[in-house]
Amino acid sequence: MLLAGDSQGSFRTVTRANIVAQRQWTSSSEQAYPPIAVRRPFRQIHRVSAAAMRPRASALGASNMTFHLTLPTIINQLVNGFALGTLLVLMAVGLTIILGLMRVINFTHGVLYALGAYVVVTLLPYLGFWPCLILAPVILGLVGMAMESTLIRRVYARDPLHTMLLTFGLALMIEDVTRMIWGDAAYPISTPAVLAGVIDLKMVVFSKYRVFVIFFCGALLTCLWYFLERTHLGKTILAGTFDREMVVALGIPINLLFTITFGIGAGLAALAGVLNAPIQGVFPPMGSAILMPCFVVVIIGGMGSFWGAVIGGLLVGVVVSFTVEIFSAASEVIVFVLMAIVLLVRPRGIAGIEGLLE
Amino acid sequence: MRQAPAPPSVRIDYLKMMILFAAVAALPFGIPYMGGYVGLAIEMVIFAIFAIGFDLMLGYTGILSFGQAAYFGLAGYTMGLVCIHFKVPIFVGMLAGVVLGVLAAVVIGLLIIRKTGIYFAMLTIAFGQMFFFIASRWKDVTGGEDGLTGIPRTIFSLGPFSWNLQNDLSYYYFVFVFFVVATLAKYWLVRSHFGQVLKTIRENEVRAQMVGYNVRRYKLYSFIIGGAFAAVAGVLYAMFLRYMFPQTLDWIRSGNVVIMGLVGGMGTLFGPIVGAGLVTYLMNFTSYYTKYWQFIMGVIFVVFILFFPRGIWGFVERNRSGSR
Numbered sequence: 135m136l137l138a139g140d141s142q143g144s145f146r147t148v149t150r151a152n153i154v155a156q157r158q159w160t161s162s163s164e165q166a167y168p169p170i171a172v173r174r175p176f177r178q179i180h181r182v183s184a185a186a187m188r189p190r191a192s193a194l195g196a197s198n199m200t201f202h203l204t205l206p207t208i209i210n211q212l213v214n215g216f217a218l219g220t221l222l223v224l225m226a227v228g229l230t231i232i233l234g235l236m237r238v239i240n241f242t243h244g245v246l247y248a249l250g251a252y253v254v255v256t257l258l259p260y261l262g263f264w265p266c267l268i269l270a271p272v273i274l275g276l277v278g279m280a281m282e283s284t285l286i287r288r289v290y291a292r293d294p295l296h297t298m299l300l301t302f303g304l305a306l307m308i309e310d311v312t313r314m315i316w317g318d319a320a321y322p323i324s325t326p327a328v329l330a331g332v333i334d335l336k337m338v339v340f341s342k343y344r345v346f347v348i349f350f351c352g353a354l355l356t357c358l359w360y361f362l363e364r365t366h367l368g369k370t371i372l373a374g375t376f377d378r379e380m381v382v383a384l385g386i387p388i389n390l391l392f393t394i395t396f397g398i399g400a401g402l403a404a405l406a407g408v409l410n411a412p413i414q415g416v417f418p419p420m421g422s423a424i425l426m427p428c429f430v431v432v433i434i435g436g437m438g439s440f441w442g443a444v445i446g447g448l449l450v451g452v453v454v455s456f457t458v459e460i461f462s463a464a465s466e467v468i469v470f471v472l473m474a475i476v477l478l479v480r481p482r483g484i485a486g487i488e489g490l491l492e
Numbered sequence: 493m494r495q496a497p498a499p500p501s502v503r504i505d506y507l508k509m510m511i512l513f514a515a516v517a518a519l520p521f522g523i524p525y526m527g528g529y530v531g532l533a534i535e536m537v538i539f540a541i542f543a544i545g546f547d548l549m550l551g552y553t554g555i556l557s558f559g560q561a562a563y564f565g566l567a568g569y570t571m572g573l574v575c576i577h578f579k580v581p582i583f584v585g586m587l588a589g590v591v592l593g594v595l596a597a598v599v600i601g602l603l604i605i606r607k608t609g610i611y612f613a614m615l616t617i618a619f620g621q622m623f624f625f626i627a628s629r630w631k632d633v634t635g636g637e638d639g640l641t642g643i644p645r646t647i648f649s650l651g652p653f654s655w656n657l658q659n660d661l662s663y664y665y666f667v668f669v670f671f672v673v674a675t676l677a678k679y680w681l682v683r684s685h686f687g688q689v690l691k692t693i694r695e696n697e698v699r700a701q702m703v704g705y706n707v708r709r710y711k712l713y714s715f716i717i718g719g720a721f722a723a724v725a726g727v728l729y730a731m732f733l734r735y736m737f738p739q740t741l742d743w744i745r746s747g748n749v750v751i752m753g754l755v756g757g758m759g760t761l762f763g764p765i766v767g768a769g770l771v772t773y774l775m776n777f778t779s780y781y782t783k784y785w786q787f788i789m790g791v792i793f794v795v796f797i798l799f800f801p802r803g804i805w806g807f808v809e810r811n812r813s814g815s816r
Contacts, residue, residue, distance in 0.1 A: 238610075239610055239613065294609060295609070299750060299754065303790045306786050306790030307791060308790075310784045310786045426618065429614055433614060433618060467622060474603065481607075
């Protein structure tokens with residue numbers, strides 16, 4: 135699955151002992167992507183995606199044999215898990231707020247994430263990485279708002295399932311649009327020079343970029359929390375997730391609120407795409423690959439809950455990272471097992487809002 | 493079960509179904525003129541069975557499962573694995589596939605049936621995707637990304653009865669039998685007391701509860717029946733390709749079934765069949781001419797949602813009987 139997918143390249147432990155033996159993990163440019171079929175007969179579409187996500191078996195097999203959970207390994211996997219987790223949280227928070235407020239499962243969330251990464255592909259040669267980090271979310275936020283206000287808004291009056299199916303159709307379209315514009319091939323994105331390389335603490339070695347991702351996402355989520363909890367607009371959005379009818383009754387223009395929320399969600403997804411681009415590279419099915427884990431995070435965390443998404447995202451990230459280390463073949467399935475367990479113990483998810491979507 | 497006396501409309505329905513069956517029976521001979529081949533006809537009919545089961549859930553009970561491909565694929569894989577490893581007759585393999593598919597639907601249904609609407613849909617996607625990852629990563633058993641090869645499609649024998657399926661045309665009529673049974677089964681189910689309860693749940697869940705029906709149990713039954721149809725279709729699909737691959741369990745595949753139902757028209761007798769046939773045909777057709785067929789499918793789907801949410805059949809019926 136997604137981030138754990140390029141296991142060798144990314145979320146896999148690198149200790150001093152095996153750093154030489156393993157491939158450099160900070161740059162995706164060295165990852166060998168599988169050849170991509172030019173013609174895609176319709177039975178085989180997602181073969182490419184799955185193959186691109188799959189860890190290289192040979193790379194995993196050898197070290198699995200001699201696996202020991204040493205302290206450096208644990209620390210490293212925690213860092214990897216948090217880097218993966220914070221990215222998932224960025225995606226899931228947008229998804230869960232849209233879900234809570236608008237009662238829509240937004241299937242376009244994945245393709246917006248992919249488009250964010252593709253903006254980097256296009257703008258990187260002209261602007262460099264840092265302007266992209268700001269520009270991509272803004273551009274995709276506007277795209278999301280345009281999409282919401284022109285297309286998705288038309289079906290609100292109907293069954294909420296129609297809205298969800300509409301976003302599913304849009305997601306299918308947009309994924310192929312990215313293929314038309316940027317082709318089927320994967321683009322490696324190099325890590326910005328400042329963050330290239332590793333932090334060497336003698337005992338453990340971290341990728342600078344990954345540590346940056348954790349702190350950047352952490353800061354951003356704090357800002358987002360402040361926005362939602364302490365500003366008037368944010369409070370209104372949260373109020374809408376609890377009781378939409380009441381918000382409407384108070385005379386708040388709900389359509390505007392929807393558009394803004396959708397824009398914020400799209401921007402966050404795009405930002406996650408930009409941040410993930412140097413780790414994993416950019417390829418067309420990346421959007422549909424990350425969507426499923428995000429759904430799981432939302433379910434585990436509880437529908438419509440900000441803190442649920444945060445806890446769920448970090449939990450999924452850490453669990454996936456450790457599973458990649460211990461038994462990599464199960465690293466995708468473990469997420470769903472985790473989800474089933476959480477649902478059995480807490481049917482609403484960890485922090486699900488009572489009465490929402492029930 | 494209580495059965496209402498047959499009004500004249502029932503006879504018309506049977507007449508319509510006879511016409512449909514005649515048309516489907518003639519399909520392999522007509523399809524070469526539409527740029528297809530017998531294999532495509534087989535696929536259309538298999539997906540029609542799949543879509544009929546899906547329609548029972550969404551069109552009649554109002555529960556949206558977005559993970560039906562899981563039971564479809566699981567049944568196909570099971571059938572293949574049982575036949576390959578135990579060298580049992582095809583009939584036993586098919587039975588094993590369907591039983592396991594239904595069992596999976598029962599277990600997952602029990603776990604998630606108390607959720608409704610979008611929450612339910614999301615859980616079905618997630619659990620469906622679990623099967624996808626099991627199929628793609630459990631390489632020793634399923635063959636992983638390479639798929640499971642060597643699924644037999646030889647001679648179907650059951651007691652004194654035997655049928656050679658190796659020829660595509662003879663396999664088409666084998667699938668056709670299942671299609672006829674599925675269509676009739678759906679018709680009877682929908683018209684039965686059970687079907688009326690399902691429709692009540694679709695229209696007003698709270699009221700159905702108040703009247704005294706155990707809504708959750710009826711929804712679970714509906715989910716299991718939908719899973720059973722999917723499992724039957726999956727087994728037939730595995731035999732058709734003689735090959736299974738993880739993407740048959742993917743949520744995109746589940747989404748395709750939703751598209752079929754919606755394009756054809758949910759909650760109608762013939763809608764899902766028309767939708768499945770049309771969508772499968774279009775997918776094949778467009779993927780022949782452009783590699784961006786997914787874009788075209790997306791456009792068609794979006795247009796249908798925005799402008800024809802009742803689907804083709806719903807649109808036809810509505811225009812004929814005046815506006816509702």
